Amino acid sequence: MRDLTTGVKYFLEGQRWVARHRRWWGFGLLPGLIALVLYIAALVALGFWADDLSSWATPFADDWDSTFRSLLRWTLTVIVFSGGLLLAMVTFTAVALLIGDPFYESLSERVEEMEGGAPPKPDIPLWREILTSVRDSLSVLARVVAFGLLLFACGFIPVVGQTVVPVVGICVSGFFLTTELTSVAMQRRSVPLRTRLRLLRGRLLLALGFGVPLVLLFLVPVIAVFAMPGAVAGAALLVRELVPVPDPDPSDDPDPVPDEEIDEDNDDATGTVPAS
Incomplete structure (x- = not known):
């Protein structure tokens, strides 16, 4: 239970961090706002074309009675739009992270610097970082879809499908959301997805x-936009516990200056004149 409360603490600490640093909160809002505009446009287009899509997918119902044909296509339209909305909710964080990779990288690094130091950034090209982010996001999405299909099938089990499955679904979503959000700080440590x-x-x-x-906040994408900077900040704090930044080793300092030379330099700096 201690880990559970610690996780909640990092969630709250991340939101508090951006509340204390409003400039970074505004900086972190930009990718989420861009993603939100894109998703709204896509959902509006889906809502506009969903009816035509349902008609195209059910040509066999053209000769049905108008009441049954309308009922079938209206039901399919609702399913299509609901599926698009669910997909938007599931993928919003991954898309926002992909769009905002440079923004969130800067925000996450700043959090770590203010909390005691950030690890050096890996010396790899930007295009490779983006490619790694896309690959990891697709891999996480594939896992989410696999769990989603399994939970969807379990949803037909009486009682269990209406009680246990929704709770498990939220927990699964929470785990993979944490996986996505920690990717920024983890990639800075060169930690692979596996x-x-x-x-x-x-x-x-x-x-x-x-x-x-x-997850409960992100059920509404508009709230997700405003909570996203704090989520990235909190994820950076969480990663510092999972993969601490090693303290610099004084023995690694190249060409240490002997104590005698330090004393001589200090004498020169104070303007001491040797006795004649």
Whole structure:
């Protein structure tokens, strides 16, 4: 239970951090706002064309009675739009992270610097960073879809499908949301997705304590936009516990200056004149 409360603490700490640093909060809003505009445009287009799509998908119903044909196509229209809305909710964070990779990278690094130091950024080209982010996001999305199909099938089980399955679904979403949000700080540490998943599974309650409250907030994409900077900040704090930044080793300092030379330099600096 301690990990669960610690995860919630990082969720709250991230929101508090951006509340104290309003400039960085505004900076982190930009990718979410861009993603929100794109999603709204896509959903409006889907709503406009959903009826035509339903008609195109059910040519066999053209000869049906008008009442049954309308009922079938209206039901299919609702399913199509609901599916698009669900897909938007599931993928919003991944798309916002992809759009805002440079923004969130700067925000996450700033959080770490103010909390005791950030690890050096890997010396890899930007295009490779973006390619890695896209690949990891698609891999996480594939896992989400697989779990989603399984939970959808379990939803038809009486009682369990109406009680246990929704709770499990929120927990699964919370875990993978944490996986996505920690990707920024994890990639800065060169931690691959497979290792990231293993680390989060090993601290499952920590991941759920952080991700589940965000899932409940992110059910409304508009709220997700305003909570996103704090989520990235909180994820950076969480990663610092999972993969701490090593303290610099004084023995790694190249060409250490002997104490004698330091004393001589100090004498020169104070203007001491040798005795004649």
